[in-house]
Amino acid sequence: MTKVSDFLRDIAIPDLAHDVRVDYMVAAASQVQKQARWLFVALLMTTPVAVLVTPESAGWFVRWALPAAMALYCLSGIFSLRKDNQFETKPWRAERFIVQSSISSLIGALISTTWAISSWLGAEGTERLHFPVILVMGALATAYCVASIRAAAAMHLLIDIVPIAALLFFTGSTLDMAAAVSLTLAGIFQWRMINVHHQHVVELLLLKRKSQTLALTDPLTGLLNRRALLDFAEALGSDGGKSRLLLIDIDRFKAVNDSHGHDVGDSVLQEVARIIDVHAGNNVSSARLGGEEFALLGTPEALPADKAAQLLSEIRNTAMPHGGQVTVSIGVAEGTLEDDRAWRTLYKQADDALYEAKRLGRDRQYHSDDLEIAAHPQRRADDPPAAPIPRQNVA
Structure with a gap:
């Protein structure tokens, strides 16, 4: 992998013990690949619904361009996840997948936030509050799906929640301010749970590696058994x-x-x-x-x-x-x-x-x-093998 890829990988999953880095990469990639399929399917199914409920006054960019971008993003993700990457036998693919997932997660977060903010700015009255709520629900679900890649989860929480929470907080409406505080607390709680999950997985992998080491090494000398x-x-x-x-x-x-x-x-x-x-x-x-x-x-x-x-x-x-x-x-x-x-x-x-x-x-x-x-000094190469030499006790 290139230096850039290594840098992105270390950002995606920092603070990993060297002994379990490969194991964690494989586990994280496998988990994200399974969960992301359903996430992309769910996002793709909600896209046409969003088009139908968006008023014409919102403009072509909000009503057509952003939904089209989201649909293409979901289709691309579904297609790429169909491949059997065989992470267990080819762990280098897991590292590459994690870097690609982090970049993909950034793109998805930017599309979602742009769509929500544009819809929020074009809406009126109480309808405006629907968009940040929908956005945050999607952000929390996405962050859960990519929880094994902490950088990707952090990007979704920051890019999706912080801008819309800031807009709500500074509108002057008490209801909007309360919603902004609730959304922020939900993001903080989700981040806390992601870190706890990360620590538990690392501890389990370290325990697994220790058990494997004890099972395969001689306890006195440290050599293989x-x-x-x-x-x-x-x-x-x-x-x-x-x-x-x-x-x-x-x-x-x-x-x-x-x-x-x-x-x-x-x-x-x-x-x-x-x-x-x-x-x-x-x-x-x-x-x-x-x-x-x-x-x-x-x-x-x-x-x-x-x-x-x-x-x-x-x-x-x-x-x-x-x-x-x-x-x-x-x-x-x-x-x-x-x-x-x-x-x-x-x-x-x-x-x-x-x-x-x-x-x-x-x-x-x-x-x-x-x-x-x-x-057998006179043995020819094509002769049958000799019988074993009788053995005596020799220390």
Whole structure:
């Protein structure tokens, strides 16, 4: 989006927490799109009625030009809202829709106010009071429909209510002055309700985001949990390419807990998680799978082959909370992730490689391809897959 669009978007919905900005944009756009359809239909239906009751003495501009402008405005809005914008999957469309809705709201408010004031000026006696009342009823209904876009709601309340209330207040008529005060109070109350609605929606979205975060992250380390890693694997698999999985297990972690206590052990887990998470980023996710086992999953381009050796060195040479050295063993495997079965296959290959790294002495990496070659050095590429290597308990 352009800088102008960004500026208009921030004006339309200010004071949004960064974590929920996209969620709010999508929710606001979806709500306005649903409600605005009926608003445009209602305005379009009242337009011919207004033409019929407007006297000829009002002039062609008030009787024909302004109703025609309103009808074209409503038809344009109805036509534009027929499109399925798919805000959930394309949130950038929600931002664009909000900016467009704010501009459209301004145009509608100007047409309505011009029509009401022109009709009011051309009317006589008690008939004059009908026009501001009708205008304010429409303004309050419109502000409610676009309440999720506070700037659009504010424009309607200000442009529709303030000018007509000022005209009524300065006519000198006690009835007009009372009507002006009532219209102003109605606008203020509506604005108050719009702000309360905005705050409630933001609070609900923040609570929803917090719940989602708690459901998908490990509470001790802040890394993704196993469920979230599976979701990431599914997203990677949708691209159709290969993925690389590193299973990382802390060597002899039980000894740390036994010697220094679980609080210190938790601190060691957090420090190892911090080092692993440094290597997460675009197309790479880090996770704690449980206990002292971690994972890095990503595309081969984003998670290069030398990443395992780099991690071994970083963890081995980092000062740990218990004052001693910590090493890890790493199993590496590559494969596709087109479905759940493919994920299980990739995970088993990396897990078998991790076990072999433990068996060979720990503090090292082992690749699943090397495991296959070691088990069957004479295997041809078209041979059926080998049976899994029996596993012993290796910490």
